[in-house]
Amino acid sequence: MNTVLEVMDLNVTFPTRAGAIRASQQVSFRMQKGEISVLIGETGSGKSVIGLAVLHLLPEAAIISGKINYNGREILSMSEKEFSRFRGRDISLVPQNPSGSLDPLMRCGKQISESLEIRGISNLKQSTEVENILSNLQFSDPKLTAASFPHELSGGMRQRVTTGIALASEPKLLVSDEPTKGLDYSSRKTSMKMFLHLKHIRKDTHLLITHDLDLARMIGDTIHVLYSGEIIESGPVDEIFSDPHHPYTEGLIAALPRNGMKAMPGMCPGLIDLPSGCYFYSRCPYQCEQGKTIHPAIIPVNGRRSVRCHRFSR
Numbered sequence: 001m002n003t004v005l006e007v008m009d010l011n012v013t014f015p016t017r018a019g020a021i022r023a024s025q026q027v028s029f030r031m032q033k034g035e036i037s038v039l040i041g042e043t044g045s046g047k048s049v050i051g052l053a054v055l056h057l058l059p060e061a062a063i064i065s066g067k068i069n070y071n072g073r074e075i076l077s078m079s080e081k082e083f084s085r086f087r088g089r090d091i092s093l094v095p096q097n098p099s100g101s102l103d104p105l106m107r108c109g110k111q112i113s114e115s116l117e118i119r120g121i122s123n124l125k126q127s128t129e130v131e132n133i134l135s136n137l138q139f140s141d142p143k144l145t146a147a148s149f150p151h152e153l154s155g156g157m158r159q160r161v162t163t164g165i166a167l168a169s170e171p172k173l174l175v176s177d178e179p180t181k182g183l184d185y186s187s188r189k190t191s192m193k194m195f196l197h198l199k200h201i202r203k204d205t206h207l208l209i210t211h212d213l214d215l216a217r218m219i220g221d222t223i224h225v226l227y228s229g230e231i232i233e234s235g236p237v238d239e240i241f242s243d244p245h246h247p248y249t250e251g252l253i254a255a256l257p258r259n260g261m262k263a264m265p266g267m268c269p270g271l272i273d274l275p276s277g278c279y280f281y282s283r284c285p286y287q288c289e290q291g292k293t294i295h296p297a298i299i300p301v302n303g304r305r306s307v308r309c310h311r312f313s314r
């Protein structure tokens with residue numbers, strides 16, 4: 001198998017006046033070529049921090065340890081100069097706020113063709129290719145979109161254009177952060193349709209960061225569920241949805257509208273004062289004895305899955 005990304009024991013801590021925020025703790029996962037891996041979890045669980053670590057975009061103040069191998073090369077310890085060759089061309093980020101990454105003064109088509117230019121695609125071929133990309137992004141009138149400025153488009157359209165700019169550079173690894181966040185019903189549906197179409201025609205290796213479980217289920221191959229900076233469950237998407245092992249994953253699925261929107265009681269612990277036992281203990285419907293004091297390790301279950309829960313370590 002062809003491993004594109006391997007994150008090993010990633011720890012990211014932000015020192016603050018109030019104490020150290022442990023945003024990422026011993027996070028480990030790997031991605032094969034053509035795989036869509038999804039990081040899910042509620043706000044503040046440490047999803048974006050992982051994406052930023054992969055792209056060397058964490059603030060200088062962050063204390064980072066662990067290893068990130070990209071195509072067999074360790075990138076986390078690289079200098080900015082060494083890593084800058086990878087950003088954009090090899091590993092491309094679609095950031096959480098697309099408006100900030102689009103140039104307000106440049107037509108959308110031009111912004112996509114700049115990525116094509118870098119790849120050496122001739123001027124002659126660029127406009128056809130831009131229209132081709134825009135049509136794959138579910139724009140019904142690619143010529144019109146290419147000629148539009150970002151402010152002439154809706155938030156959902158801007159998000160799709162930003163995805164197009166990233167894809168135009170043909171990255172070997174795409175990282176997208178919350179592509180459906182804040183979108184209205186119909187924009188979200190179009191965005192989901194776009195990602196499903198892209199999955200079928202391109203087979204990108206894609207690290208998708210989202211709280212959108214429907215999107216995760218629709219396009220993901222593997223899911224990693226984050227809770228308070230840790231992965232608490234990993235496995236193939238179908239299995240996680242049909243048979244969640246961790247009570248937090250169970251809770252996330254039960255909270256979906258189609259399952260009756262049963263909200264999980266309680267809140268996740270703060271990342272500064274983490275409890276010594278299981279981080280989920282106070283909200284856990286099972287509350288096993290060990291969970292009170294012992295922090296559970298993540299353990300493999302049936303080969304392709306793993307879970308951080310004492311109930312599975314017996």
Ligand SMILES: Nc1ncnc2c1ncn2[C@@H]1O[C@H](COP(=O)(O)OP(=O)(O)OP(=O)(O)O)[C@@H](O)[C@H]1O
Binds near residue numbers: 047271
């Ligand atoms: N630059 C920073 N300085 C201090 N704390 C930070 C910084 N960036 C992130 N954090 C903290 O790290 C934790 C994880 O943040 P992260 O942005 O990864 O969460 P997330 O899961 O992506 O949440 P969301 O769904 O809201 O985007 C949070 O507690 C956040 O406040």
Ligand code: NI
Binds near residue numbers: 047
């Ligand atoms: Ni985030």
